[in-house]
Amino acid sequence: MRKTAVRTTDVWKIYPQEPDPVEAVRGVSLQVETGDFVAMAGPSGSGKTTMLNLIGGLTRPSRGGIWIDDREITEMSDKALAQLRLERIGFVFQSYNLLPVLTALENAEFTLLLRGVAKDERRRKVLELFHKIGLEGLEERKPGKLSGGQQQRVAVARAVVADPALILADEPTANLDSTASSDLLDVMEQLNRDHGTTFLFSTHDPRVMERSRRLITLVDGQIESDKRRNHFSGSP
Amino acid sequence: MRLTVLLKLAMRSVGRNTRRSALTAVAIALGLALLVFSRSLAEGAYDEMIDSGVRMGSGHIAIQAPEYLATGKLEHRLEGKEVRIASKAVDDVLKESLLAWAPRLSVNGLASSTAGAVPVRIEGVDPERERIFSNIEGKLQEGRYLEAGDRLHAYIGTELAQRLDLQVGNRFVLTAQSALGDVEGQLVRVAGIFQTGIPQVDQSLIHIPIDTAREWLHTPDAASTLAFLLNQSGLTDIGVETLQQELENEPKIRVLGWRESSPELAAAIRLDSTGNYIFHSILLAIIALAILNAIMISVLGRRREFGVLRAMGLTAAETGLVVFLEGLFLTAASGVAGITAGLLFTWGFFRDGLDFSIFMEEGVEFGGSLMDPVIIPRFSVEQILISTFVIVTIGTLSSLYPALRASKLDVAEAIKFEQ
Numbered sequence: 001m002r003k004t005a006v007r008t009t010d011v012w013k014i015y016p017q018e019p020d021p022v023e024a025v026r027g028v029s030l031q032v033e034t035g036d037f038v039a040m041a042g043p044s045g046s047g048k049t050t051m052l053n054l055i056g057g058l059t060r061p062s063r064g065g066i067w068i069d070d071r072e073i074t075e076m077s078d079k080a081l082a083q084l085r086l087e088r089i090g091f092v093f094q095s096y097n098l099l100p101v102l103t104a105l106e107n108a109e110f111t112l113l114l115r116g117v118a119k120d121e122r123r124r125k126v127l128e129l130f131h132k133i134g135l136e137g138l139e140e141r142k143p144g145k146l147s148g149g150q151q152q153r154v155a156v157a158r159a160v161v162a163d164p165a166l167i168l169a170d171e172p173t174a175n176l177d178s179t180a181s182s183d184l185l186d187v188m189e190q191l192n193r194d195h196g197t198t199f200l201f202s203t204h205d206p207r208v209m210e211r212s213r214r215l216i217t218l219v220d221g222q223i224e225s226d227k228r229r230n231h232f233s234g235s236p
Numbered sequence: 237m238r239l240t241v242l243l244k245l246a247m248r249s250v251g252r253n254t255r256r257s258a259l260t261a262v263a264i265a266l267g268l269a270l271l272v273f274s275r276s277l278a279e280g281a282y283d284e285m286i287d288s289g290v291r292m293g294s295g296h297i298a299i300q301a302p303e304y305l306a307t308g309k310l311e312h313r314l315e316g317k318e319v320r321i322a323s324k325a326v327d328d329v330l331k332e333s334l335l336a337w338a339p340r341l342s343v344n345g346l347a348s349s350t351a352g353a354v355p356v357r358i359e360g361v362d363p364e365r366e367r368i369f370s371n372i373e374g375k376l377q378e379g380r381y382l383e384a385g386d387r388l389h390a391y392i393g394t395e396l397a398q399r400l401d402l403q404v405g406n407r408f409v410l411t412a413q414s415a416l417g418d419v420e421g422q423l424v425r426v427a428g429i430f431q432t433g434i435p436q437v438d439q440s441l442i443h444i445p446i447d448t449a450r451e452w453l454h455t456p457d458a459a460s461t462l463a464f465l466l467n468q469s470g471l472t473d474i475g476v477e478t479l480q481q482e483l484e485n486e487p488k489i490r491v492l493g494w495r496e497s498s499p500e501l502a503a504a505i506r507l508d509s510t511g512n513y514i515f516h517s518i519l520l521a522i523i524a525l526a527i528l529n530a531i532m533i534s535v536l537g538r539r540r541e542f543g544v545l546r547a548m549g550l551t552a553a554e555t556g557l558v559v560f561l562e563g564l565f566l567t568a569a570s571g572v573a574g575i576t577a578g579l580l581f582t583w584g585f586f587r588d589g590l591d592f593s594i595f596m597e598e599g600v601e602f603g604g605s606l607m608d609p610v611i612i613p614r615f616s617v618e619q620i621l622i623s624t625f626v627i628v629t630i631g632t633l634s635s636l637y638p639a640l641r642a643s644k645l646d647v648a649e650a651i652k653f654e655q
Contacts, residue, residue: 058547059648079551086549097544101248113241114549
């Protein structure tokens with residue numbers, strides 16, 4: 001039986017705003033198994049990004065519970081949450097969000113650096129990963145000298161290199177052309193397959209939805225549908 | 237290990253916007269260079285004023301009768317016994333730091349010639365000692381200064397000479413109340429005429445040989461003041477304290493530092509120094525604002541980046557620390573550059589000084605002392621340490637607020653911010 005990577009129960013996120021508070025997430029309960037490859041779809045404002053932020057501990061729910069690897073995170077201190085993110089969660093953002101002052105290699109190894117992994121080990125892991133995802137030869141380039149697709153692959157490398165249990169990706173292909181999107185999805189599927197990493201990503205992109213193993217659709221902050229797909233080529 | 241990562245991030249961030257960082261650093265460095273230079277110039281000017289003031293006045297340390305400072309009267313003098321006790325005490329405790337000393341017997345009186353009579357301050361001096369001690373010989377305009385063996389010679393100021401219509405070689409009469417209470421006269425001859433540029437001095441000061449003064453005023457071996465010149469003015473306070481302890485059982489002897497014996501000079505320096513501190517504080521406030529502005533602009537433009545750092549596992553405090561370190565790096569780099577530039581600039585004027593004669597031809601009177609128009613700036617290790625401490629403090633304080641802002645960031649909002 002698979003372990004549960006993420007579990008939420010009746011999660012709400014309400015932003016106090018005048019004249020009426022905004023209910024971005026309304027009582028979402030879901031469960032994501034370890035090694036799954038899950039897409040969260042829905043129109044703009046449906047609560048996808050907010051759900052990812054809540055699960056990643058970047059914002060706290062107004063009410064409800066969230067568990068990562070069976071650990072309740074809603075009552076954790078900021079410091080404990082930071083440690084949890086460092087050890088268990090990798091993030092991929094829509095706009096890449098690489099650190100502009102670091103090279104591609106330094107960006108990718110940043111999490112390992114924070115974890116205190118020795119230099120040789122860091123370099124070995126990153127170079128191996130760069131080789132796998134087609135970033136060889138770009139190690140010393142700063143983000144400004146990389147294409148959008150290359151930057152996003154570096155962002156994915158940064159998220160997965162430390163073998164986190166969960167990768168949260170917010171619209172990872174939104175700024176990429178169709179070829180770059182397809183390449184990136186290949187990389188993500190490969191990592192999911194090879195490392196058993198759990199992927200949970202938000203998307204509008206029908207091509208991404210098609211390649212997910214499970215598709216959760218959010219509308220107005222609530223789950224409208226939750227379908228498992230059977231033609232998925234990633235981790236079984 | 238994590239601190240190394242934060243240091244690396246901070247250092248790279250300072251170097252990221254090279255133009256902005258360089259402009260800020262140059263502004264800070266120039267401000268600091270100006271601060272160091274103007275401070276050095278002020279210190280040099282104060283040294284010059286103190287040196288000139290103590291040489292013309294009562295030295296770094298003066299020994300007098302307790303009431304003399306308030307009255308200036310002949311009756312409040314040190315008798316021969318006190319002069320010997322005080323001289324021995326100075327010899328015992330200050331010998332190593334003593335540059336020169338001179339006894340003076342002073343009295344207020346009247347100088348008269350066929351042209352009229354003028355109230356004057358008559359000082360009986362030891363010509364040989366006075367020549368080393370004071371700089372009055374250097375102000376000579378005509379004739380010569382007093383010499384050992386002179387008896388009935390006088391050294392007078394230009395304005396007094398003018399008012400009494402005196403020239404070198406002319407005779408005139410000094411009149412004052414002697415120690416016996418009688419008004420007595422003394423005929424003297426003009427040996428030389430000086431000009432200090434301080435009207436008060438040029439129209440009223442007269443030097444005559446101390447032996448002549450003692451005989452005339454019936455005060456054998458007495459002195460109004462024993463003036464001591466130290467090889468460093470900074471030794472004054474400790475010198476005064478040591479001498480006071482040494483002479484604590486002598487009720488007829490009072491030891492004074494130059495600040496007490498020349499209160500006008502001390503007050504003038506204090507006033508000028510306060511003005512300087514206000515100017516320097518304004519300059520430092522501008523530097524602080526420049527740092528704050530540079531870091532704040534940098535922080536506000538990098539909200540998303542800080543959000544990403546937090547998402548990757550940096551704590552709020554660590555994120556703030558990155559910003560704080562950036563401020564410190566910027567301060568350190570510009571601080572070192574500014575202090576070095578200030579010192580180099582100061583060094584450039586160290587030998588020949590900075591000539592202000594365009595603003596003050598013959599020098600200017602300051603607190604009863606004549607200030608030379610050529611000021612030699614002075615800097616000290618203490619000043620460098622203080623400047624360093626001040627700039628580190630300013631850098632620290634100016635970086636705190638941006639650091640706090642970065643650490644209080646709402647991560648989800650920050651990431652969403654530029655999407």
